[in-house]
Amino acid sequence: MTALTASRPPVAPSRRRSHVVADAVTMLRRNLLHMIRYPGLSLFTIIGPVVALLLVVFVFGGTLGAGLPGVDPEGGREAYIAYVLPGILAITIAGTAGGIAITISMDMTEGITARFRTMAISRASVLAGHVLGNTIQGIIAVALVLAVGLLIGFRPTAGPLEWLAAAGVVALIAFAISWIGLAMGIQAKSVETASNLPLILTFLPLLGSGFVPTDSMPAGLQEFARYQPFTPFIETIRGLLLGTPLGWNPALAIGWAVLFVLVGYIWSTAIYERKSVR
Template sequence: MATLSYAAKDSRTMVRRNLKKALRYPSLTLTVVIMPIMMLLLFNYAFGTALGSGIGPSAAGGGEYIDYLAPGIILMAATSGALTTAISVCVDKTEGIVDRFRTMPISRASFLTGHVVGSVIQTMTSITLVIAVALLVGFRPDATPVEWLAAIGLLALLTLALTWLSAGIGLVAKNVETASNIPMPLTFLPFIGSAIVPPESMPAGLRWFAEYQPFTPIIETLRGLWLGTGIGSSAAIGLAWCVALTVVGYLWARRTFKAGAKR
């Protein structure tokens, strides 16, 4: 029990450290927030008329194209947050701070826990800002409070999964440039899904990939919760992907961190 209390206390200290660091150097966090907002505004105002007429109102739950677009872009805010985690962990590793922590009487688990929890808080804050902008430009969900809680919970679980994966990326990356480049496919993978247009409108091979990649069922679940469109098996599949990615990311990051301590 004392060991758990000791680890929890050290983890809280690491979370505060990472949040203070984010406040002191906000440029990366702002960049990650601005990108989904720019995508939202670009696709809604520059391409919204053409894309909206192509997919029809039924795909957006009877609403405008912004109603179809917003859930995918909001999810993109979660994937963009992975970038900050990978860079932050890699900076600590390459600057020797990790080695310094290993010589101190602190819980070994607190380093990764602090980064992951701090990054989840930052990413969820970014998601809140993107949702606010989406509402300002016309996103009109008709979800109940319970459905809103379910949608936020799903986004939080996805954020946790991607954050653990990104922590592993930051530990294996040789430098900050590599750490910033490896997560980029995660950021744009929602576009090769149902974020912008339905997979049914894509060529056969691309349609197959869009339908079976991890983010499409999560996006469809968010649409169903917010707009009342059909969810079907998407919720179960989306949750399964989130849990699987969380487990894989956690085990990978923990194993890589322990392997680094033995060198």
């Protein structure tokens, strides 16, 4: 028996990879079903940005839009819809971090993750399933918020290639934010506190170019707003949909997204492995 065991060939890397991929698909299916059965978090992710959009456009839009460079005061509200919607889309994506933080924290505290550890399931696939499910949820939320924007007067100038590029950027940002939100949720000590840390991500678009140009901010805040991650995210989406100058923003957006993925992956797997041995 020992000789037979010793002569057994190791599992090929390709088979290990296919095993992880199959497990990740299973975990993704589980998270999508969870999203359908418990739609409260998904609805909150959509309703919050929609309310914010309607509020800033119909209450503050006329005044804020008239203050934008080169805008006729008579068309302030229409101009502000075009300006603010990319920022609202960024807030929509950022808001999904709270949802994934809560769901992974529930799995960690309710013993579901512990049950997965006793099964022949790749640990990486458990995390990947959460991330992929949350990414899909973020894309759907962005599409619905964008649809509301179109109904109230948002008129993009993008062609097919720009729309495709914008969709790719949204998917990349949603993927990156999902990894950060996942790590924050695993780090949390309870479900009740899981959504606290992701609130930082929701506030960052407010401190960027999402609602007003960074040039209008005080000097210290202006520098922070220009170089924080969400400003290139917003400016890239704005440039693709509305034809504003892109500059280095796409490269910066991709760079920040890759950094988010790396930090979130290393952070989440390290905490997950540490909690797995308890």
